[in-house]
Amino acid sequence: MAETIDPAGAGGRRERKKAATRQAIADMALRLFLERGYEQVGVREIAEGADVSVSTLFNYFPEGKEALVFDEDASNEAALVRAVTDRPPGQSVPRALRAYLIGFVDSPHTRDPRFADFQRLIQETPALREYSRTMWLRHEHALARALADQIGRPPDDLICAAYARFTLEILTFAGSRPDPVAAVDQACLLLDQGWTTTVTRPTP
Numbered sequence: 001m002a003e004t005i006d007p008a009g010a011g012g013r014r015e016r017k018k019a020a021t022r023q024a025i026a027d028m029a030l031r032l033f034l035e036r037g038y039e040q041v042g043v044r045e046i047a048e049g050a051d052v053s054v055s056t057l058f059n060y061f062p063e064g065k066e067a068l069v070f071d072e073d074a075s076n077e078a079a080l081v082r083a084v085t086d087r088p089p090g091q092s093v094p095r096a097l098r099a100y101l102i103g104f105v106d107s108p109h110t111r112d113p114r115f116a117d118f119q120r121l122i123q124e125t126p127a128l129r130e131y132s133r134t135m136w137l138r139h140e141h142a143l144a145r146a147l148a149d150q151i152g153r154p155p156d157d158l159i160c161a162a163y164a165r166f167t168l169e170i171l172t173f174a175g176s177r178p179d180p181v182a183a184v185d186q187a188c189l190l191l192d193q194g195w196t197t198t199v200t201r202p203t204p
């Protein structure tokens with residue numbers, strides 16, 4: 001008789017093992033980057049430190065070396081969209097996004113003593129600084145569609161597309177400021193006023 005396998009259990013173990021491998025690679029990369037600088041560390045060295053092959057490393061991070069520093073891209077997009085679609089009744093879109101952005105720049109990991117070194121690594125490395133900005137802007141279309149759906153506008157609505165772009169630029173802006181929370185707060189205040197005025201105006 002064939003052995004009975006619990007698909008959920010087996011799948012769960014496989015997923016946990018994959019997640020642990022991915023995390024180990026990302027942790028090793030960040031440790032080496034912080035110790036010696038981004039440009040001074042090669043992918044092969046990271047793979048050896050994490051006890052995986054170079055091909056395995058690229059299986060987990062096919063986008064390339066920069067992606068090793070930013071390993072939560074997909075979950076960030078999902079959380080960003082949920083901030084709009086799952087916001088509490090009565091909460092405006094700008095307030096929901098402000099809460100999400102402030103939570104992102106003031107989360108427990110940003111209060112880790114090593115986070116200042118992480119931010120410095122990004123700001124002092126042009127390739128990482130540009131990748132960070134590009135990474136967030138990849139979520140522009142998903143956020144714009146969610147905004148349009150919430151206010152009953154077409155998926156390609158220019159107001160929603162512009163608002164999504166400016167919202168995502170806030171994270172790059174805040175990351176370069178001494179007080180990221182204050183930077184988010186002031187930028188969101190500016191966007192809030194423009195959003196409120198624009199979306200309540202009759203569509204031409």
